[in-house]
Amino acid sequence: MVAEGIPGYRGAVTEPLDPEMFDPVCPSDLTPIRFGDKWAGMIIRCLEDGPRRFSELRIPLRGITAKVLTQSLRALARDGLIARTAHPAQRVEYALTPLGRSMLEPMDAACAWTREHWDELIDAREASSAAPSYGLGRAG
């Protein structure tokens, strides 16, 4: 298809984009690499080694307020990624569900990618901050 190409077009000849490719409100498309809110990933990571208490979570999540932490925990619980358990005496714990734990795999893949390409990312940023043309290219 599109065998003839487009007049004057020298790039790759590709199919037009599907206008509905992001239409169904489906996270597998909508959030290709963006699960949850700002804190979700970090919370999941904090629960990796076992259940944690509310106050315990606030330590590495530097400066997160109780409100925001509560909101994030609730959102994760709503999606079945974590479970809340109230023990006697003001003790509440949060733990990964099997579903939540399974999320560690794609998370690790994302972290590995960032580590692998960290230098390239830094270099790109430095290059673009040096030249305020942020990578504007001109085709001759």
Place this chain on the structure above:
Amino acid sequence: MVAEGIPGYRGAVTEPLDPEMFDPVCPSDLTPIRFGDKWAGMIIRCLEDGPRRFSELRIPLRGITAKVLTQSLRALARDGLIARTAHPAQRVEYALTPLGRSMLEPMDAACAWTREHWDELIDAREASSAAPSYGLGRAG
């Protein structure tokens, strides 16, 4: 170590969380599964099959304004994930760089996870909307 455990604690005995585990401003920790802004992932996905024009990108990105698309494209270019090329006659194309293309791998992993667990996610949401207790558990 923590061999004795915590008095009255019946869960898993785990090391305390490292207070500095998210301290270095390093995306590999900070953004375990959250690259870029709201649109970054979708833009990367749109460029998977080859270069695309500005207007072309606006189609599947339903309703994105020129301003927001410009901002997102600029941010991606700044990080070296996409390249901008201005062809003659008001024709500007955006294409994945090798670095940007390499991001498709972790993105695919994330998408695959979501597809695999889609039903569980839906079920969890329905269960929590049915019972407004959003998964509050009580330990006996």
Place this chain on the structure above:
DNA sequence: CAGAATCCGTAAAGATACTG
């Protein structure tokens, strides 16, 4: 301790009009 309720500032996003 584990939140809930309220107020507030910023920043992201959207609408609209305009430009080379």
Place this chain on the structure above:
DNA sequence: CAGTATCTTTACGGATTCTG
């Protein structure tokens, strides 16, 4: 076509105070 400029709206997160 590919943006820019400006204004308005909204969402997000933070600070503070209060409660069982």
